[in-house]
Amino acid sequence: MTLERAIALIFVVVCVAYGYTAFVVMEASLLPFERNMTFLPNVLPKWLSVIGAFVGLAVLVQSGPGTGGQTADDDIDIGNLRQYKLGQAILLLVLMVAYALLLRPVGFVTTTTLFLVLGAMILGERRYVLLVPVAVLSAFLIWYLVQEVLGIFLRPWPWFL
Numbered sequence: 001m002t003l004e005r006a007i008a009l010i011f012v013v014v015c016v017a018y019g020y021t022a023f024v025v026m027e028a029s030l031l032p033f034e035r036n037m038t039f040l041p042n043v044l045p046k047w048l049s050v051i052g053a054f055v056g057l058a059v060l061v062q063s064g065p066g067t068g069g070q071t072a073d074d075d076i077d078i079g080n081l082r083q084y085k086l087g088q089a090i091l092l093l094v095l096m097v098a099y100a101l102l103l104r105p106v107g108f109v110t111t112t113t114l115f116l117v118l119g120a121m122i123l124g125e126r127r128y129v130l131l132v133p134v135a136v137l138s139a140f141l142i143w144y145l146v147q148e149v150l151g152i153f154l155r156p157w158p159w160f161l
Contacts, residue, residue: 005060012056019049091122107157112139 022045034040099115106114116135125131146152 015052
């Protein structure tokens, strides 16, 4: 089994489990007045699980050694992991964990701005004059949409302000 098929199979299993949760578990826990609503809380998870399962199945069926011109040189060489920029991937994972842990105490706007700037720096962006304003504007725009438009409270600033 190729790497593409293994990842697609895992993706299909996750989508089926997510779909079971959306179709069965969430459907059973709906409140009586929610059952007659046009747009239910589980509509998006249902669609995501169905579309994800179809995409995963399409990759499972279409990928293989005879399709796409894949050769043995395209496979991942476990013995030479340094050529795959493993350090960047690990730093990004550490940055994501730090973002999740610092989101409440430091605040959404500050944490998101730092995450965007540091993530771009890890990936090699060096135009700081453009990077910092875009990160600040993006963080404020996302906060405004979530807070004011959707009505979901996000603490924008650090706990001491």
